[in-house]
Amino acid sequence: MTLPLSLRFALRELRGGVKGFRIFLLCLALGVAAIAGVGSLSAALVAGLSADGQRLLGGDVELRLTHRPPSDAQRAWLAANGMVSETIQMRAMARGPQMATTTKRALIELKAIDDLYPLYGAMKLDVAGSPQDLVARRDGRWGALVDPAVSRRLGLKTGDTLRIGEVDYEIRAEIEHEPDSGTSAFVLGPRVMVAGASMAETGLVQTGSMIRYYSRVMLPPTADLDGWIERLKQAFPDAGWRVRDVRNGAPGLRNFLERMRLFLTLVGLTALLVGGLGVGNAVKAYLDSRGRTIAILKCVGAPAGLVFRIYLTQVLLLASAGIAIGLLIGGLAPPVLSGLLRAYLPFDAAIGFYPLPLFMATVYGLLTALAFALWPLARAREVPAAALLRDVAAPSTTRPKPIFIAAVAAAFAVLAATAVLTAERTDFAAWFVLGAFATLLLFLAAGNAIVDLARRMKRPRRPDLRLALANLHRPGAPTLSIVLSFGLGLSVLVTVATLQGNLSAQVAERLPDQAPAFFFIDIQPQQVTPFEATARAVPGVGEIAKVPMLRGRIVALNGEAVDPKKVAPDARWALRGDRGLTYSGSPPEGTQIVKGEWWPADYAGEPLVSFDADIAAGLGVGIGDTLTVNVLGRELTARIANLRRIDWSTMGINFVLVFAPGLLEAAPHSFIATAQATIDAEVPLEVAVTDQFANITAIRVRDALATANRILDNISVAVRSTAAVTLVAGVLVLAGAIAAGHRRRVYDSVILKVLGATRADVLRTFLLEYALLGLVTAALAAVIGSLAAYVVVTQVMGAPWIWLPGTIAGTALLAMAITVGLGLIGTLAALSQRPAPLLRND
Numbered sequence: 001m002t003l004p005l006s007l008r009f010a011l012r013e014l015r016g017g018v019k020g021f022r023i024f025l026l027c028l029a030l031g032v033a034a035i036a037g038v039g040s041l042s043a044a045l046v047a048g049l050s051a052d053g054q055r056l057l058g059g060d061v062e063l064r065l066t067h068r069p070p071s072d073a074q075r076a077w078l079a080a081n082g083m084v085s086e087t088i089q090m091r092a093m094a095r096g097p098q099m100a101t102t103t104k105r106a107l108i109e110l111k112a113i114d115d116l117y118p119l120y121g122a123m124k125l126d127v128a129g130s131p132q133d134l135v136a137r138r139d140g141r142w143g144a145l146v147d148p149a150v151s152r153r154l155g156l157k158t159g160d161t162l163r164i165g166e167v168d169y170e171i172r173a174e175i176e177h178e179p180d181s182g183t184s185a186f187v188l189g190p191r192v193m194v195a196g197a198s199m200a201e202t203g204l205v206q207t208g209s210m211i212r213y214y215s216r217v218m219l220p221p222t223a224d225l226d227g228w229i230e231r232l233k234q235a236f237p238d239a240g241w242r243v244r245d246v247r248n249g250a251p252g253l254r255n256f257l258e259r260m261r262l263f264l265t266l267v268g269l270t271a272l273l274v275g276g277l278g279v280g281n282a283v284k285a286y287l288d289s290r291g292r293t294i295a296i297l298k299c300v301g302a303p304a305g306l307v308f309r310i311y312l313t314q315v316l317l318l319a320s321a322g323i324a325i326g327l328l329i330g331g332l333a334p335p336v337l338s339g340l341l342r343a344y345l346p347f348d349a350a351i352g353f354y355p356l357p358l359f360m361a362t363v364y365g366l367l368t369a370l371a372f373a374l375w376p377l378a379r380a381r382e383v384p385a386a387a388l389l390r391d392v393a394a395p396s397t398t399r400p401k402p403i404f405i406a407a408v409a410a411a412f413a414v415l416a417a418t419a420v421l422t423a424e425r426t427d428f429a430a431w432f433v434l435g436a437f438a439t440l441l442l443f444l445a446a447g448n449a450i451v452d453l454a455r456r457m458k459r460p461r462r463p464d465l466r467l468a469l470a471n472l473h474r475p476g477a478p479t480l481s482i483v484l485s486f487g488l489g490l491s492v493l494v495t496v497a498t499l500q501g502n503l504s505a506q507v508a509e510r511l512p513d514q515a516p517a518f519f520f521i522d523i524q525p526q527q528v529t530p531f532e533a534t535a536r537a538v539p540g541v542g543e544i545a546k547v548p549m550l551r552g553r554i555v556a557l558n559g560e561a562v563d564p565k566k567v568a569p570d571a572r573w574a575l576r577g578d579r580g581l582t583y584s585g586s587p588p589e590g591t592q593i594v595k596g597e598w599w600p601a602d603y604a605g606e607p608l609v610s611f612d613a614d615i616a617a618g619l620g621v622g623i624g625d626t627l628t629v630n631v632l633g634r635e636l637t638a639r640i641a642n643l644r645r646i647d648w649s650t651m652g653i654n655f656v657l658v659f660a661p662g663l664l665e666a667a668p669h670s671f672i673a674t675a676q677a678t679i680d681a682e683v684p685l686e687v688a689v690t691d692q693f694a695n696i697t698a699i700r701v702r703d704a705l706a707t708a709n710r711i712l713d714n715i716s717v718a719v720r721s722t723a724a725v726t727l728v729a730g731v732l733v734l735a736g737a738i739a740a741g742h743r744r745r746v747y748d749s750v751i752l753k754v755l756g757a758t759r760a761d762v763l764r765t766f767l768l769e770y771a772l773l774g775l776v777t778a779a780l781a782a783v784i785g786s787l788a789a790y791v792v793v794t795q796v797m798g799a800p801w802i803w804l805p806g807t808i809a810g811t812a813l814l815a816m817a818i819t820v821g822l823g824l825i826g827t828l829a830a831l832s833q834r835p836a837p838l839l840r841n842d
Helices: 005-014 019-051 053-057 072-080 131-135 148-154 196-202 225-235 251-289 291-299 304-331 333-341 355-382 385-389 402-421 426-456 463-473 479-514 525-536 569-575 613-619 679-692 701-740 742-754 759-796 805-831 835-841
Strands: 061-066 083-095 105-113 143-146 161-164 167-177 191-195 211-218 242-245 518-523 541-557 579-583 592-596 608-612 626-631 634-645 657-659 670-677 697-700
Touching: 005 304, 019 053, 019 251, 019 304, 019 333, 019 355, 061 225, 072 083, 072 211, 083 148, 083 196, 083 697, 105 131, 105 148, 105 196, 105 679, 105 697, 131 143, 131 167, 131 191, 143 148, 143 161, 148 167, 161 191, 167 191, 167 196, 191 196, 225 242, 251 304, 251 355, 251 426, 251 479, 291 304, 304 333, 304 355, 355 402, 402 426, 426 463, 426 479, 426 759, 463 759, 479 759, 479 805, 518 525, 518 679, 525 541, 525 670, 525 679, 541 569, 541 634, 569 613, 579 626, 608 613, 613 634, 670 679, 679 697, 697 701, 759 805
Parallel strands: 105 191, 143 167, 579 657, 608 634
Antiparallel strands: 061 211, 061 242, 083 105, 083 161, 083 211, 143 191, 161 167, 518 670, 518 697, 541 579, 541 626, 541 670, 592 634, 608 657, 626 634
């Protein structure tokens, strides 16, 4: 079979190797690998999460109630329709046996289990025996299974006594693996497991205490899950429990994985866009090097269309090779990285072949290659043969035909549309794409401004500086390519580094200055006065704030059941599970009412509620609308009287929902309190309160912030690693731009040496050029990256901005070092060229 003429010519030229296309291949492979790797790993994690759903959830269906256990009728219905295991979970304080002589306390996540726990999976302990046997009462003492962290913090070992509430438990084993740990969200303390029958003796189960009751159900193999849940709702329409099934057993984990996948995919796409600039530069440089060949082809009668097809075929063949390399690397991400992630996740990734992420990476790679290669290809198609022969000295200003300009625009439009339409959060993806496009335009304008400014500047007296400025605007100068490619990659890195540094600083530095020392929960109404007296008696304790607290679920808006699919993504968290509620005659401290008015302190009228303004906007409700909350199985409806802007960063006591007096006072509830204290007063305050009130749990804010900071640090590793791919792509493009100008550098250095310049003079000239480029690019990237991070922190997260000059300066210095370093390598190579051979050949 005879190959098409364009393909034959393309293959014939490729026999000489791909020397001019190495950067092209590397840029495409890097970007495609980032997108394919993130997508494949995410798919493997989500598949692993789904496959392990029963174990992570602890059953086929999970029902949760807050403050109260299921009723006898509910227990009977569940037992008749499946196998049921009940657990109780709450936060509590654990102490060693010598309460009078020790100050050691540990906040724990207490879990009381029954005879059937776990329905799926298995506990792994450091001793033989079932969990039920180990926690059972022996010789008048209950047993406890503890996380090793409990033993370390309290200096205990197996066989020692651990006091929780009013009960002294014997530590009988350490927990090595808890099968349903994946359903836990933000964990403040290590796990302790006890027998459910022992809870009544602890004194912790009191009216209004923050206790969650879980009923996990194993359904018969033939049961219809949706039908079972529907029958449950019909049997108990007002139960008020949160229902989860095996399909969304760990929604927090799933949402986290999906959001990380979205963000990292978009960062990978940015790396591909940066690499696209390298693709365009490589194609342009290659076509420039083939200028005489193209001119000869045209002179002997080759149509412009044939020339275009020859080199488009070459680009597509090489793009396919680069994409294949990227797919191979990205496809290996799940087996390579899953082992590293095993320590951070309660399940294993499902290693396998996931075609969709690889297909999407292929689409992104092809679209990027076409979008950036079409312009130089179309330009070479239109340039006359004579112009091609003198293009190096006098670059042609010939523009592609409108049809090719439209094709380039269409390729970019399809690339952007694909990124937005395939994202779970289309709004986030759209803003990301717009931001990347705006940044490209800014750097394009900046690059042109640098060229124009260098052309207009008064010539310095120093020859090396004068030549360096001239090199910025001479024909064929790489100024625009360097500013565009390296600037965009560096901007992403500045944004990510500044954003992560801001969040860490908020948690580690700013918040502790504003936050209270402790949160105290499960304070009974009759304990409020003695609790306050006990806390104030400790030297160094400052302001104490206390409010009543209940838990309830938002179930209806304006009389209609809430449909989470119709709610803005940023507001859906308010519908997941129970929310804290309170009532007050006066607005919380620091409240900013943005709409409506607060009720009088002695208000007595129809039920009213104050609502968070951002959540209300996400739910589509406002002043005058009604909101229904299920509290302890009873649905309560109130009218929205005002909307508040809540500053959560102060870590004071605040609630999404604050009701007017008259509705919730009669409901069983407890109190929550905060206390300011000096560092020296923290331990005495914790000891005094927990010794006096065994049921009150003390949450040390400093420890909670440290936990949050560890989570941020773990996330930042993945984010920074992906963002670094963008910077690497920028470095590749920068290297390509320098390599493309190597022949011109050699020629310039030879002429300068012939005219009397020393090697030091030439070296200083070229280094000044790259130093100027690196400095300007770094400054622009620092401004743009900081601005992007500022918008995210202040507008999206609603947090105060913290200026981090060290982070920004560090990235700027990194840019300078890379630019000057690569320029030095290229300059030294040019300086090593002997003048005689070049002058004879020219």
